Amino acid sequence: MNPPEPSGVQLRFATPDDAVTLADLDRRAGPWPWPAAHYQVPCRGTDPAQGRVLLLEGATGPLAAVVYSRVLELGEIQNVISDPGHRRLGLARHLLSEVLAQLRIEGAERCLLEVRASNGPAIALYRRCGFVVDGRRRNYYPLGSGREDALLMSLPL
């Protein structure tokens, strides 16, 4: 069952004006933020293959965001972030459910993602949304010192 619509937030696609705010949210969200420039293209949202951003906006700005893309029948979750002051309220799960529904409408048949093997909260979120682990890339992500594996997860849509 999909989570209920959270109250007091607005669901919308990002625009280029959101790129700086989303990069700031990402820096506050976790230890491995994207470079700010990575938000510019998906915030334009002109090409599904290059990414789009669906976000939940609260009174003072975005509270959570999902960056995703689609090439033909294959969707990909590129990033999910939520505001540290609003965790475990179901915001990321709600947003991810909306993205998966959108991908289905567009004809995607499967959704893929990669996640750091040490990222317990994100892995739990993806499992809760139905993703299963079906692969591993050894030493894929840089760490402070050394590297760590990526788990590959997927969900039939």
Ligand SMILES: CC(C)(COP(=O)(O)OP(=O)(O)OC[C@H]1O[C@@H](n2cnc3c(N)ncnc32)[C@H](O)[C@@H]1OP(=O)(O)O)[C@@H](O)C(=O)NCCC(=O)NCCS
């Ligand atoms: C991962 C992240 C997006 C989760 O955001 P959130 O809004 O707190 O997630 P939700 O409240 O929607 O959680 C949905 C479910 O995910 C799981 N989950 C989320 N955070 C969890 C945690 N810290 N520990 C265990 N399970 C967790 C739970 O099953 C939860 O459901 P429940 O609260 O009913 O038990 C957030 O922790 C975050 O922004 N992390 C830093 C950025 C990041 O690592 N993104 C992933 C990149 S691949």
